[in-house]
Amino acid sequence: MAAEDDPFETALRALRSADRSTAELVERLARRGVGEDKRADVLERLERAGYLDDERLARRRAAILAARGAGDALIRDDLERRGIPRELAEGAVDTLEPEAQRAARIVERRGRSAKTARYLTARGFGDDALTAVVAEGE
Numbered sequence: 001m002a003a004e005d006d007p008f009e010t011a012l013r014a015l016r017s018a019d020r021s022t023a024e025l026v027e028r029l030a031r032r033g034v035g036e037d038k039r040a041d042v043l044e045r046l047e048r049a050g051y052l053d054d055e056r057l058a059r060r061r062a063a064i065l066a067a068r069g070a071g072d073a074l075i076r077d078d079l080e081r082r083g084i085p086r087e088l089a090e091g092a093v094d095t096l097e098p099e100a101q102r103a104a105r106i107v108e109r110r111g112r113s114a115k116t117a118r119y120l121t122a123r124g125f126g127d128d129a130l131t132a133v134v135a136e137g138e
Contacts, residue, residue, distance in 0.1 A: 007042045008032040012051070019057045023083020058084045058092035066096045069106055072126025099125060100132035107133050 010032055011025050020028075022043060029039045046052035058079050065075045072093050079089035096102075103125050110116045112133075120130055 001042065002137075007032070007038055008045060010034075011042050011046060013050055015046070019060065021054050021057055021083045022052060025052065027083075054084055055088050055091070057082075058088045059095055060079035061108075062089075062096055066102060069102070069123055070131065071103070071120065071123050071125030072099045073126060099129040103129040103133045 002062060007029055011029065014025060014028055015021055025043065025046070026039055029042065034042070043052060061079060061082070061084075062075050065078060070078075075093055075096075076089050079092065080086065084092075105122055106120060106123075107116055110119065117134075120133070
């Protein structure tokens, strides 16, 4: 079997270019025709070696998105689209600075306006964060 056909090497190459969730690797290996038993073996090896950790990925990705101005709903959606289990996504969001504080910083930078409120809504900020920001300005 050539190295490019080795499922473990395929998974490692995928992880070299970006963090990936277990679900993303399962999908990638399945598209390459790797059987279920072999996929399970590859994933187990990667987890034992510390290369594959959905919780670590969820926390890191959540922090990156929050730093880029994303609200909790957008972060949860991103994590769930990557196949991160809901409980890990929630746990990652729970580790972040409160959403209202992140929203307040954006309002401070952009100004208090309807346009900023629409921006926050589009970025996945919830009603509680928006209400807290509006209440601060009154």
